[in-house]
Amino acid sequence: MASHSDIETLLSKLSTPQKVQLLTGVGWWHTQAFPELDIPALRFSDGPNGARGTRFFNGVPSSCFPSSTGMGSSFDVDLIHTIGQAIGEECRAKSTHVLLGPTVNTQRSPLGGRGFESFSEDPHLNGTIAAAYINGLQSKGVSATIKHFATNDQEFERRVHAKSCLTLTGEVSERALREIYLKPFQIAIKNSNPWALMTAYNRLNGVHASENNKLLQDILLKEWGYQGLVMSDWTGVYSTVESLKAGLDLEMPGPSVMRGAALERVLIGQKISLGDIDRRVERILRLVQRAKASGILFDGPEGSVDTPEVRKVLRTAAADSIVLLKNDKKILPLTAGYKKIAVIGPNAKVAVTSGGGSASLLSTYTVSPLEGIRAAAQKIGADVKYTLGTPSNRYLPLLDPFIHQANGQLGAYLEFWNETPTADFMSTSPVFPEKLPESAWGTPTLRSNCVLLDGVDETKVNTICWMRYSTKFTPDEDGDWELGLNIIGHGNLFIDHKLVVEFIPTVEGGLDPFNGKDIRGIAKGLKAGQEYDLEIRVSNAVLAAVALPFRCWGVIRAGGIRIVDADEAIQEAVVLAKESDVAILVIGLNNDWETEGKDREDMELPGYTNKLVSEVLLANPNTVVVNQSGTPVRMPWINEANTLLQAFYGGNESGNGLADVLFGTVNPAAKLPLTFPIRLEDNPSFLSFGEGQEPGKVHYNEGIFVGYRSYEARKLAPLLPFGYGLSYTSFEYADLKSTEISADGNFEVSFNVKNTGEVEGREVAQLYVSDRQASVPRAVKELKGFTKVNLKPGETKQVTIALDREALSFYNDREMRWTAESGKFGIAVGASSADIRLEGEVELAKTFTWTGL
Incomplete structure (x- = not known):
């Protein structure tokens, strides 16, 4: 890594026009190069579930990992770190220095078109998983780009386009902004130091994110002390002076729209100083020096990484993203007793590897659920037959x-x-x-x-x-x-x-x-x-x-x-289900429905899907329903289904990962990173999502009560609670203990977890904290820690989770400071937000406040 003096030397050699050129990209994927000064061009690539390279379609094939909601469902920081490393190796093979991911925008609504790109509705889980991803990626010398800063959680009017001359503004209270929408960024920056950050298209409280002085200058650069590069989203710059002074270093892509000659003009007019430009250029040069130290080629070829080791990680990631929601009749895992297996459904025959837009890429290979099930069924001597049932494509x-x-x-x-x-x-x-x-x-x-x-x-x-x-x-x-x-x-x-x-x-x-x-x-x-x-x-x-x-x-x-007749196709599925020992019904959404640029209109499954599910369940009670989607869908038939799994978009190995769970090669351990509502109207943002309540504005009326925080505050039962997920074994919790809280807010919580079942399994133990004497409205409880523990049958392990002042605090918007108030705090440990097994209490002796990370 170059020293400050090295950067100063480079700055002194650059002419003012050259500095101006550096502040805008060249083409879609590169920065400006000055070979005579040994300043090469950085290469960017879209993510976040793989490195696509410099071609939108038909590019060099890449490994596609599970969607971010799938990664989040693993609750596994070690696995996510490994995924980050694998994507880093793919970036190196593609001569890519900067990956445009991860995304950590909070999912306010199930309808968000890019909801699948973020890890969770909970800021602690979102930021913690992001930090693991970033640390893995950057360990390979590849810069992460955490995005989109901030409140880019819907696609409706998120950017200026032909039909809209106005980007939507999110009207967000200071407390909600800090505790919910900025918190994942704050956690990730504190624990992983991403080398780049991307601003959002939208406006925040009336000001575009790319020129929002409070967001960039006051919070990101000064309060948090962020040292990395700040770039715009593509064509997401709307000013010359304001964006530069706020702290936006790089306008992407090139050629320039708001800089270039316009920037030289305002410099002549003394609306900005050369010092303003130097501060922006310095951060670009710092990232260039990091890239040079990484050994990644500049203007190099693009290749793929398809090795047995990567395929193993892909398969593990796919299996560990699948959540077992119901197994009432213990049909799963499937055994040799099932000789005739019916595979039905629109998501069975095609591998739906990811959502659409920036996350899409050309996979090195894919395995569909049907292919994975057939391969696994062959090992137990079962015969597999397939029928579509109903199409679900847009x-x-x-x-x-x-x-x-x-x-x-x-x-x-x-x-x-x-x-x-x-x-x-x-x-x-x-x-x-x-x-x-x-x-x-x-x-x-x-x-x-x-x-x-x-x-x-x-x-x-x-x-x-x-x-x-x-x-x-x-x-x-x-x-x-x-x-x-x-x-x-x-x-x-x-x-x-x-x-x-x-x-x-x-x-x-x-x-x-x-x-x-x-x-x-x-x-x-x-x-x-x-x-x-x-x-x-x-x-x-x-x-x-x-x-x-x-x-x-x-x-x-x-x-x-x-072309199929809908009723005839469903009847074909019913007949096949009746003739089979077990039916596996693979339904859901795909990148037609969940994609950048479009929000979903509702939570419904496409077309005749619900009718197909109901008919097949009636025909064969031994039906395993597998829903594949990046975010929640409505499930009106859930009470009739005795076996149900949520399979997020699983990447290359979607089919094998599903088969590993269905046939018991992998004992499922994933948990839902999102709350699944019974109906859309139950979602806390129902009245203020999309077009909002007035033109050009959407009011975040739910405040801090996003996701499970809202359901618990309203005492409204969801369809499926946050953090929920079953296993093929069972677990028992005992012996909750906690240390005293230190003056600066540090303490530890320990407890035992025992595998009380008959097979080895992993349990995600979740720790929630509640403020019992708060002076402001607070959530019933908030996730502040989690751990994933592997246990053999009968085995017990003690788990210790370290917590700090973040577990106790709220943002005091009157004093503009974080505050941990003296008093008693509840400690709740369990298998989900709705399945609390142990409860205790700790006490903070004295109130204290702070700003910064």
Whole structure:
């Protein structure tokens, strides 16, 4: 790590225009380089459940780990540290110096489009897991970027876009801001020192986060003493002077919108000083020096890490993210007694590895629940049969599993021409010559069937061009197939040279590379196992009339699914369930429903899912319901289900991780990091989420009472409480003891945990603290410590949890200080927020206050 004098020397060598250049990125993923001064360009990559690299789609494959809510459900800091290390190695393989994660925005509502990206509704769990992730990542020399600072907990009007000239402002009380929304950042910064931090798009109490002087200058830099880089979210800077003075070091991406020439102009006008610029540049140079010390290549190649060791971590992480919610009839774990297993449901056949948006990536490989169950069932001699039951997709599922090139390689072949290669190239009934004219440029292998064209060789291909996408399509089921096309421009989709879909968008519609218009057609009478020529022809001339947020030649997305009658499909599932010894019903959401840029409209499962569940449960009581989602869903059939699991998006090894739990290779130990409401109206933010109560504002009326804090304060039972999760064994708690609280608030709590069952298992013991003599309204209890203990049958271990002043305090918004008041505090230890096994009391002799970390 470079010394302060080294940074000062570099600063002295930089001219003012060079310093200004350093304050804005170059392109989407890099910072400015000055090779003559030995200042290389940093490379960034999206996270947080993997390192995607510098391509949005069809990039270099990566390991996809469970969604953050899945990581949070593990309550396992050692596992999360290991995951951070694995992602760090992937970053190194991709020559990436800065990973844009983790996300620690508190989930106010189940509807938040990016709720799956944060670890928990509880600030202590959220910040503690984040710190473990960051420490693991940065141990490999890769900078973490904790985000989004702050209150970016919904997608509605979070940023300026074509339909909105105003970003939403979150109106948050000082106490709620400090105790709920800033606390995860505070914990993570204190315990892991992330080298970078990203500001949010939204406004906070009327001021954009990227220029919020109180948020950045007063709290982050001065009060917390943060020394890392502060960057904007992409296109999330709205001022020149204000953002610089508040403490925003780096505007991303490039070219500059609010800096560059504008910054030079305000410098000339003396609205800022050269010292203001130097302070921002210094932090960028400090991160550059860290990157140089890491040994990660600059402008290096992008590779993958796919080793047996990484696959083991992926599989462990997937299994340890699965929460056992009900096992009333002890159907699980599945044994050799079950010879006929039915696998049913829309989430069974496809591996739903992650939510959408910044978290999405091209996995090195995937294992679906059906594949994992089949492999495990084979070991016990069971036969597995599958049926869909009902589709749950918002958009047509990608055709990825059913396509390959003529040479046998995965994916498709994509060709580009700067002029139309034939006169009737875009005709709906073209002549198909054996060979079209020489390509301007070709991409021989497209792994994914959703391709954002952001990696085209611009020295060979003009922005306006003609494209042909060709592949072999082999359906896996007989019948009529609905095929869909989502592109930028005019395009046609053909099956065996017959037009199936024609897409002619207007400039106003279908041009969003992430959320374009979905146009569909029907290919009749397809045969399972038969190979068909699939071709898409595109002219992207409409790009001349639209401004995209980054260099892009368009997008091609081809999806499809066999057309099924809803009632017939459910009846097929019922028949299969009746014929089977046990049915495994895999349902839930996917990245169509949970994604950056869109909040969910409700908590409902898609389409006919609830009807499917009810019918299958009626047909076979030995049904295991597996819900896969990043955040809570409504479960109107929960009382009829005697066996239920929550599987968060599980990454590459989703299927094997699920099978390991179902068949008992892994004894589940995960706990819910979120409260599951019975209905949306029960959620504490119900009246003040989304559009809010007035244009441009959302009032955080629930204050500090977020998640389980609210349910307990209102004495309102949720569907499933925070911290809840079962095991294949049982545990007993005893012998609660605590030390006296020191003058500065430190004390310890110890207790015994015993495995009273017949199999080895792990228990997440949770410690909650309550202030029994508070002068302000406080939560009934708050999570302040947890530990995960592994026990053999009959084994007892003593657990000790160390606590400090944070366990006692609240934020005094009158004095603007943290306060621990003298008096008695309750100590509650248990298996969940609703399952308290031991209770005790400690006493603080004298009130004390403080500011800072």
